Amino acid sequence: MSQTTEVNPDLVMERAKCNFNVLEVTHLIDGGEQNTLQRKKIENIALNDGAWKDPIGEEHMTPKEKYENSVRKTCIYGSIVKNELAELSGMESFGMNFLAVRRTADAFFKEVTPLLQQFGQFVPTILGQCTPEQLSCWLPKALGLKIIGTYAQTELGHGTFIRGLETTATYDPETEEFVLHSPTLSSYKWWAGGLGKTVNYCIVVAQLYTKGECHGTYPFMVPIRDEDTHMPLPGIKVGEIGPKMGYNTGDNGFLAFNNYRIPRENMLMKHAQVLKDGTYVKVARHGKLTYGTMVFVRVVLVSDAAFNLAKACTIAVRYSAIRRQSRPRPEEPEPQVLDYATQQHKLFIAIATAHAFQLCSVWLWDSYNVVLAQMKDGNTDTLTEFHALSSGMKAISTSDSAQLIEQCRHACGGHGYMISSGIPNLYNYVTATRTLEGDYTVLLLQTARFLVKAYEQAEAKKPLTPSVAYLAHAFSGRKTTWDSSPDGIIRSFQALAAGKIAACVRNIRKRMQAGLSQVDAWEMSTIQLVAAAEAHSRAVIADTYRREIVRLTANSSPNVKAVMEQLTILYLYYWALERTGDLLMYTSVSEKDLVDLQEAYEELLLKIRPNAVGLVDAFDLRDEILHSTLGSYDGRVYERLMEEALKSPLNKEPVNQAHFKYLKPLIQGKL
Numbered sequence: 281m282s283q284t285t286e287v288n289p290d291l292v293m294e295r296a297k298c299n300f301n302v303l304e305v306t307h308l309i310d311g312g313e314q315n316t317l318q319r320k321k322i323e324n325i326a327l328n329d330g331a332w333k334d335p336i337g338e339e340h341m342t343p344k345e346k347y348e349n350s351v352r353k354t355c356i357y358g359s360i361v362k363n364e365l366a367e368l369s370g371m372e373s374f375g376m377n378f379l380a381v382r383r384t385a386d387a388f389f390k391e392v393t394p395l396l397q398q399f400g401q402f403v404p405t406i407l408g409q410c411t412p413e414q415l416s417c418w419l420p421k422a423l424g425l426k427i428i429g430t431y432a433q434t435e436l437g438h439g440t441f442i443r444g445l446e447t448t449a450t451y452d453p454e455t456e457e458f459v460l461h462s463p464t465l466s467s468y469k470w471w472a473g474g475l476g477k478t479v480n481y482c483i484v485v486a487q488l489y490t491k492g493e494c495h496g497t498y499p500f501m502v503p504i505r506d507e508d509t510h511m512p513l514p515g516i517k518v519g520e521i522g523p524k525m526g527y528n529t530g531d532n533g534f535l536a537f538n539n540y541r542i543p544r545e546n547m548l549m550k551h552a553q554v555l556k557d558g559t560y561v562k563v564a565r566h567g568k569l570t571y572g573t574m575v576f577v578r579v580v581l582v583s584d585a586a587f588n589l590a591k592a593c594t595i596a597v598r599y600s601a602i603r604r605q606s607r608p609r610p611e612e613p614e615p616q617v618l619d620y621a622t623q624q625h626k627l628f629i630a631i632a633t634a635h636a637f638q639l640c641s642v643w644l645w646d647s648y649n650v651v652l653a654q655m656k657d658g659n660t661d662t663l664t665e666f667h668a669l670s671s672g673m674k675a676i677s678t679s680d681s682a683q684l685i686e687q688c689r690h691a692c693g694g695h696g697y698m699i700s701s702g703i704p705n706l707y708n709y710v711t712a713t714r715t716l717e718g719d720y721t722v723l724l725l726q727t728a729r730f731l732v733k734a735y736e737q738a739e740a741k742k743p744l745t746p747s748v749a750y751l752a753h754a755f756s757g758r759k760t761t762w763d764s765s766p767d768g769i770i771r772s773f774q775a776l777a778a779g780k781i782a783a784c785v786r787n788i789r790k791r792m793q794a795g796l797s798q799v800d801a802w803e804m805s806t807i808q809l810v811a812a813a814e815a816h817s818r819a820v821i822a823d824t825y826r827r828e829i830v831r832l833t834a835n836s837s838p839n840v841k842a843v844m845e846q847l848t849i850l851y852l853y854y855w856a857l858e859r860t861g862d863l864l865m866y867t868s869v870s871e872k873d874l875v876d877l878q879e880a881y882e883e884l885l886l887k888i889r890p891n892a893v894g895l896v897d898a899f900d901l902r903d904e905i906l907h908s909t910l911g912s913y914d915g916r917v918y919e920r921l922m923e924e925a926l927k928s929p930l931n932k933e934p935v936n937q938a939h940f941k942y943l944k945p946l947i948q949g950k951l
């Protein structure tokens with residue numbers, strides 16, 4: 281943890297007040313002391329020599345300078361963490377090294393590195409979609425950065441609906457090549473990170489045609505720039521898509537093909553093959569295995585949501601401890617804003633949610649590895665449930681994180697609006713994750729498809745998979761009895777998810793009986809289906825968070841156990857109070873129960889208050905990673921804000937020339 285000599289006295293006081301062992305909680309979040317040590321080792325290697333520093337503040341650079349600076353730092357960073365990156369050669373290795381690389385990357389890149397997609401999607405697609413021969417050809421090159429690549433699936437006209445992609449890959453048996461073509465403007469590839477200027481290779485998702493027949497979308501390894509001159513190859517049109525809310529150092533690009541030829545071997549053939557004579561051979565047992573990279577990234581994004589939210593609440597809680605405002609008791613000094621109940625209401629749920637998502641992401645990752653292991657043995661039975669689960673968790677975690685990061689900004693008042701607070705960049709990054717890798721609504725509707733089928737299974741008294749086992753109790757005809765214990769609240773969340781799924785099924789059936797087609801009946805019910813999938817995902821998250829905390833703190837010291845338990849209960853109370861209408865519909869909760877719950881929630885905020893700074897310190901986020909004038913460990917907020925203000929290019933001269941050119945003539949009436 282970075283410490284300077286002078287620490288703001290309010291933060292010193294807060295740290296003295298904290299009643300639990302901060303390091304013990306850090307170990308808990310990292311998944312054990314060894315992991316913490318390993319993470320810190322990598323952080324020291326990556327950050328201690330200051331290579332992440334910019335010559336001038338990135339926010340004062342032109343877009344071109346920003347991009348070039350980001351490429352410069354990528355090369356420095358890549359050489360520092362070369363060994364850790366090389367270890368990403370198995371998807372199972374998403375361990376502490378990967379997380380440490382992810383964390384330290386944020387010290388180097390306030391937005392993103394143009395090589396994000398190299399490791400976020402290019403390498404994972406090679407790992408998941410190649411035959412063994414293809415793997416041995418491309419993986420070492422990609423991991424060793426001998427080739428730089430991205431993943432181009434989305435087109436100008438289609439992102440969500442993959443089956444609607446228009447780019448074609450038509451097999452020519454004469455030359456044993458695929459001909460890639462972009463038949464329309466809407467078929468131009470659009471969005472792929474690093475495509476604009478950085479990459480020389482691209483995994484392109486295109487409609488496969490052979491022997492005159494379309495076989496659906498498949499990935500192809502496509503060289504797009506000359507490996508020596510970096511010039512676009514003949515038949516390729518490529519460029520950058522322009523300024524965005526965030527990701528501006530990520531050179532997202534467009535790409536079009538004019539009958540561009542690649543060898544037959546460049547189709548990634550793990551799940552289907554095109555033989556030399558053009559015969560199409562399907563290998564995969566499950567129709568959606570070519571969507572594997574998306575499933576992988578959705579799992580990663582849950583952990584990313586937790587990490588970014590931890591950063592935002594570290595900034596906002598530390599700032600709220602040093603910020604003093606208003607005088608409710610005239611005889612006393614102005615209180616720290618963290619003492620206001622409304623401020624605690626804004627912030628403590630953010631801390632609890634960061635923990636919830638972190639623990640869920642580890643659990644999801646472990647479940648994913650089980651699914652991968654089963655698939656290696658040819659069993660794809662659990663993929664459908666996992667797709668539903670990971671879709672729901674990705675949707676909720678990215679969306680809640682973005683909302684809570686914005687809430688952290690609100691909690692920082694005016695100063696939170698400064699780029700130097702670190703929060704705007706965080707928000708711009710995370711809000712995009714709600715859309716990319718599957719839009720929120722679209723993914724919840726995928727979860728809903730699974731839930732409706734699971735409900736029908738439950739109705740027919742057939743066995744249920746673990747995440748929907750609670751549906752077995754959905755047919756009792758009685759409202760679930762309200763019980764404010766943690767397990768009782770989780771049962772209520774499951775009851776309201778079950779109630780909402782049942783209502784959807786009833787509505788779909790009613791509409792079909794009234795003459796609507798299945799598609800129309802489903803479409804008319806999608807608002808409720810999204811709400812049902814949200815309720816289900818929240819029930820799974822609450823249940824997992826509670827179970828994991830109980831398991832992980834079994835041997836913790838009493839105060840750590842207590843504060844972790846308080847956060848879990850806060851999470852449950854918060855969401856119960858957010859969903860009072862639903863609870864009234866689907867459980868026996870009374871008005872008095874809800875009044876009591878609100879009171880218990882407010883008392884819990886008071887109990888957590890003395891440990892708030894300790895809790896965010898436990899995230900152990902170095903100042904270099906936070907990039908925040910408001911959130912540094914030493915709390916020297918005003919000094920840092922002033923230092924940053926003085927860096928503004930407008931402060932380089934006492935009078936700006938615009939005064940003489942425009943204002944003075946206006947004042948003098950000469951305009």
Ligand SMILES: CCCCCCCC/C=C\CCCCCCCCCC(=O)SCCNC(=O)CCNC(=O)[C@H](O)C(C)(C)COP(=O)(O)OP(=O)(O)OC[C@H]1O[C@@H](n2cnc3c(N)ncnc32)[C@H](O)[C@@H]1OP(=O)(O)O
Pocket residue numbers: 354357358381382385393395396399400401431433434439440441442443473568569571572574575577580663664667716717718719722726729730
């Ligand atoms: C030196 C520098 C180092 C730096 C290091 C930094 C390291 C950092 C590393 C990582 C950070 C990661 C950051 C990554 C950034 C990512 C950037 C973003 C990239 C992208 O956005 S890529 C594009 C993503 N696109 C999407 O996600 C599209 C979303 N659409 C879909 O997924 C699908 O089209 C659909 C699911 C919505 C519909 O598909 P469709 O074919 O039409 O299927 P349906 O008819 O609806 O369903 C049929 C049937 O299939 C089931 N199903 C659907 N998908 C799947 C699946 N993936 N797996 C299993 N099953 C699936 C579906 O449920 C149906 O089942 P049923 O018939 O009901 O039983």
Ligand SMILES: Cc1cc2nc3c(=O)[nH]c(=O)nc-3n(C[C@H](O)[C@H](O)[C@H](O)COP(=O)(O)OP(=O)(O)OC[C@H]3O[C@@H](n4cnc5c(N)ncnc54)[C@H](O)[C@@H]3O)c2cc1C
Pocket residue numbers: 397430431432433434437438439440441470471472473527532712715716717718719720721722725
């Ligand atoms: C920062 C960023 C980086 C990206 N990087 C990449 C990349 O590297 N590679 C890549 O291939 N792509 C990338 N993408 C694209 C991204 O995957 C898509 O934008 C995303 O999947 C959403 O698809 P869309 O843009 O087509 O949205 P649309 O589907 O057009 O969504 C528009 C609206 O329609 C709604 N909608 C769409 N379909 C349905 C439906 N069936 N039912 C109900 N509502 C629906 C959505 O909910 C949304 O409200 C990136 C995007 C961003 C923002």
